[in-house]
Amino acid sequence: xFSKACEYGIRASIFIATKSSEGIRVGIKxxxxxxxxxxxxxxxxxxxxxxxxxxxxxxxxxxGFEVSANAVKSIKLIQxxxxxxxxxxxxxxGIGLKECSELKPCPVHNEFKKVRQLLLEMLTNTTLEQLASxxxxxxxxxxxxxxxx
Numbered sequence: 001x002f003s004k005a006c007e008y009g010i011r012a013s014i015f016i017a018t019k020s021s022e023g024i025r026v027g028i029k030x031x032x033x034x035x036x037x038x039x040x041x042x043x044x045x046x047x048x049x050x051x052x053x054x055x056x057x058x059x060x061x062x063x064g065f066e067v068s069a070n071a072v073k074s075i076k077l078i079q080x081x082x083x084x085x086x087x088x089x090x091x092x093x094g095i096g097l098k099e100c101s102e103l104k105p106c107p108v109h110n111e112f113k114k115v116r117q118l119l120l121e122m123l124t125n126t127t128l129e130q131l132a133s134x135x136x137x138x139x140x141x142x143x144x145x146x147x148x149x
Contacts, residue, residue, distance in 0.1 A: 001089065001119075002081065002085060005045055005048075005084050005085070006080070006081055006084040006085040008035050008042065008045050009045045009048065009049055009084045010077065010080050011034075011035040011037075011142050012031050012037075012042065012046065012055075013049060013055060013067070013080050013128055014128065014131045014132050014135055014142060015031060015035060015135075016031065016065045016066060016067055017132035018135045018136050019066075020066040020068070020069075020072065021069075021072070021132060021133075021136060024066075025058060025062065025063060025065060025066045026064050026065055027063075027065070028042060028043055031046065034142065034143060035143075036143065045084065046065060048083055048084055049080070049084075052079070052083035054067070054071075054075055054079055054080055054083060054128075055067060056068065067128065071128075072127070072129045072132060073127060073129045074127070075127060075128040076125070076126065076127055076128075077122070077123045077124075077126040077128070077131070078123035078124050080128075081123055089116075089119065090116045090117075090119050090120040090123065091116070093109070093112075094106065094109065094112030094115070094116075095107070095108055
């Protein structure tokens with residue numbers, strides 16, 4: 001449903017927020033490793049997230065990526081998705097037609113409209129803090145640990 005870049009961006013944001021809650025800044029190598037993404041691709045995603053104001057970047061010794069305690073409470077999942085994929089996921093046609101509307105619906109228009117609405121509500125109502133705290137408590141995970149399967 002999301003582009004690969006968006007999936008990585010969401011995972012990276014959650015990972016960075018989790019580490020930030022522990023007072024830890026993380027480098028690009030750590031982010032790429034944690035989200036199972038190639039480092040150059042991760043760097044491009046991090047540029048987008050930083051320019052969008054979702055993630056903060058500090059250079060030099062002790063630098064890295066972080067999310068402030070205030071920002072993590074207010075950043076919504078929709079901001080990450082919009083920054084990377086734009087709004088087509090919850091506004092576009094379910095089968096990718098350029099023209100699809102109430103007047104000229106595609107074969108899945110009516111059912112997909114319901115899915116889009118639920119997705120939009122979830123993206124709008126879910127904060128980065130909710131997701132990061134779930135990872136911190138072990139309720140959610142970002143990566144399957146092969147030794148625990």
